[in-house]
Amino acid sequence: MARPDNYFGEADASVDSEKALKAQHVFRDIEQHLKWGMRSSGNQVVVGVTGSGKTELRRHLESQTDSYVFNLDANNAYFSHDVSTIRDSSGRTKNAVAAILIREFAKRFSESRSSRAVNALKKAVDVSTDVLKRIPHAIDVTVPGATLKLGELLKPSAASMLQSSLDGLIGDVVAALRNADEAGCILIDDVEDVFPGISDNPLFLEGVARAVVDINEGGKERLHAVLFVKQGLWRSWYESPKEYSKVRSKIDFLTWDHDALVELIARRIAHQRGEEIGQSLDVERIWAKEFSWSGEFDTFTRYLTRYCVSGPRDMITLCNLAAGKPADNDPITKDHIKASLGSYSEEKVFNLNADFGDIYSKIHKFVDQVFQGAPAEMTGKELADLMENRALLDPHVNGEFKNENWYPAAKARLALTMYQIGVVGYKSTHGTVYAIEKPKVSSSELIAENMVCVHPAFRPHLNIG
Known part of the structure; x- marks a missing residue:
């Protein structure tokens, strides 16, 4: 009997079971740098491409926490x-968002947990309600617990009262948690x-990020806030910042490499077979339970990982597709992987819109039209020329996309967009580099590269040899 479609587990962590996630989790360096547990400082904004494991x-x-x-x-x-x-400043936005988040946290904590902090948290919410009532129309007291109105809190006339309420609120909440030896x-x-x-307003994202930083600053080791952001949305903010420097040091990027992706599948094989995984993991031995190869194990696995644009989701999807090819649970071979590439590649192109459509509308159509039959490898300048000849100077393509915000009249800018969404990378002395490994690359740096390649x-879908 053939393996089921999701033999290696769900590619989307939002629908996977907690037990499976725990067994299959691959530790990433980013975890030890986050403000989490009992740390009073650390990174607080996680950026990653779609499918890189933000939700996981x-x-x-x-x-991993007993905190609320x-x-x-x-x-x-x-x-x-x-x-x-x-279009308010990110400073005004951060205060409004922070106040709403902390109030809602305190309300929900007090309603869902039996703790010595409950009464103190309820009192903190009540005190902030009394203060915020002085801002006209800012709070709806007709609903249980009262609800803050974001639009009213953003008005200039509310600024001083909101700041006073926020300072008192976070102080009271943290004191309640500390006195009860709790964390949240x-x-x-x-x-x-x-x-x-928010996809159309990177300035508001900056305000949310600054709110998270403020909550963490006041929360110390008792109250943590972590924001997860798609790389495309982060990029639109990064390119048009106002106060980006205030949060730059708190941002980290979720990246994956070959070894981590191979470990991921090993853990999923072990979980599928009910094996306990200790501190050490014999990756090659576990892979041999489902796969068969000739030659070096590293060469075989690199044939798989070279097709992964965004990391774990791609690795799981491709392995699941290949798992359906052999009959009667026979080992999965390179031929089975190769036979899966057509449907996998088509899905990758179409899914560009699902991954990046909020920022780059109809981006899948653009890639499909511009890169059909393109060279697999070219210089950075040749990539920019490709953007000009097949997009900006082509009446059909230019007519379809000229009104899109992401489609500027600059061939270098379009080339960089292709890098940012993972369609192209550049070759270095350490191998090919893509956005999931190095998100911060400028247009001039990309154009200066001697070798750029289509992922x-x-x-296969773009008929590129």
């Missing part, structure tokens, strides 16, 4: 205000769903 990391952090966790994600969006048109966490994932319209994952 968020769920792993949650599973207030989650905001696609299933717990909470904010209903469309922030796309908000605020985790913000799927930020596009939590704050509708192998996209080549």
Whole structure:
């Protein structure tokens, strides 16, 4: 009997079981630098491409703490205000967002946990309610616990009162947690769903990031906040910052390399077979339970990982596709992987819109049209010329995309966009480098590269040899 479609587990961590996630988790260096546990400082904004494991990391952090966790994600969006048109400074935004987050954390903690901190947290919310009532229309007291109105809090007339309330609120909440020997966490994932319209407003994202930094500064070792951001959204903020320097040192990037992806599949094989995994992991031995290869193990596994654009999700998807090719649970070979590349590559191109469409509308169509039959390798300048000849100077392509915000009349800028979404990388002395490994590359740096290549994952669908 053939293996099921999801033999190596779910590619999307949001639907995987907690037990599976715990067994399959691959430690990343980013974890030891986060402000978490009893640390009073550390990184607080996690940036990663879609499929790089942001949600998996968020769920792993949650599973590793006994503290109360207030989650905001696609299933717990909470904010209903469309922030796309908000043009207030990130300083004003951060105070409004921080006040709402801390109040909601305190309310939910006090309602869901039996703790010595409960009464003190309820009192902190009540005190802040009394203060915020002095801001006209800023708070709706007709609902249980009262609800803050983001739009009203952002008005200049509310600034001093909001700051006073925020300072008192965070002080009271942290004191309540410390006196009860408790800790709490605020985790913000799927930020596009939590704050509708944020994809069109990188300045508001800056305000949210600064709110997270302020909460952590006041929270010390008792209250943590971590924000997870897609790399495309981060890039739009990075390119048009106002106060980016105030949070730069708190940002870290979720990256993956060959060894980590191979370990990921080994852990999933072990979990599938019910094996206990100790401190040491014999990766090659475990792979041999499902795969068969000739030659070096490293050469075989690199054939797989070279097709991974965004890290773990791609690795799991490709392995699951290949697992369906052999009959009767026969070992998976290179031929089975090769037979899966057509459908995998098509899916990768179409999924560009799912991954980056919020920032680069219809980006999958652009890649499909511009890169069909393109050279697999070229110089950085040749890539820029390709953007000019096949996009900017082509009436059909230019006519379809000229009104898109991401489509400027600059061939170097378009070339960089292709790097940012993972379609191209550049060759270095240590191998080919893509955005998942090095997100910060400038247009001039990319154009100056002697060898730029289209990612192998996209080549089959784009008829690139």
